[in-house]
Amino acid sequence: MNILKHTLVVCSIMALGGMLGGCSMLNSGSKPSRAKAEKDAEMVLPRDREQLAAEEELRTYTSEDIKRGVVKGDWAIEEINGKPAVGEKAPYLRFSPSNKMAYGYNGCNFLNGPYSYNPEEKSLSFGDMASTMRICQGDNLTDYEINLALSKVVSYDWEAKDNDYYLYLYNAEGTRIMTLMHQNFDFLNGTWLVRDINDTPVNDPEMKIVMDVDEGKIHGNTGCNLFNGAFEIDMEAANSISFSNIALTRMACPEPNHETALVVALEEVSAAKPIAKDEVVLFDAAGKQVLRLTRTTDQ
DSSP states (O other), rough: OTGGOOOOOEEEEEETTHHHHHESSSSSSSSHHHHHHHHHHHHOOOOOOGGSSSOOHHHOHHHHHHTOOOOEEEEEEEEEETTTOOSOOEEEEEEETTTEEEEEEEEEEEEEEEEEETTTTTEEEEEEEEEEOOOOOOSSOOOOOOOHHHHHHEEEEEEETTTTEEEEEETTTOEEEEEEEEEOGGGGGGEEEEETTTTTTTOOEEEEEETTTTTTTEEEEEEEEEEEEOOOOOOOSTTBBBEEEEEEEEOOOOOOOHHHHHEEEEEHEEEEHHHHHHHHEEETTOEEEEEEEEEEEEO
């Protein structure tokens, strides 16, 4: 057990029973430095989804891609064998067509390995998946079941449902063993007027937010200062987003103004949902509406 504290172990998830075998030590020596271990870990397996390069091919996923059966991008693992997937953090898979590799997290350990698919035959399979060997903490985790299911996948199907896309994976008997969801936030692209902040009406034609989902960026005007920041899609739950790194110019603003309230609301945003063709609401982690926006063509 002491060795595991200093050494990253990678194993293959074997098809037979999803057992872990074929382990290899990536870091030799009795007590390698922490920096060396972390560097090796980054070279072999990402410890966080955000460490993967934001490849342009993965940024967008359209209904046309779905119709053609394209398998790419980030997918949250929603169900495993008909029940909710449970992890210490939300399980997911990322498909990277350029190198034909799948990267993921089973709720406890990180995975990667090759995948192949044929949209005409709706066939899909995973090769031997390498896995970290962290000891899992938590109750009712489905990490083992996810490993086992991946080894048994032979086919897939897909569906566009409202603003989200679903990928269904099946075993050789035709039983659905995994359901994945790709969150589509294209409805947020464009320029928006701020109409309400925490249920307080705002009547300021200069207070606007511009969102670029593909680039992961936002910018706008508080009604006084310009601002910009990052737009991030979270895998934790449906409709889950967040804004970060909000930076503003420093012009002195006349009173009264809604600038502080807007910045605080943006930092609290945890989810987004369209309520009409050109109207969306943004919620905090408690499900409270913090912003209501309407689309505008004015820049």
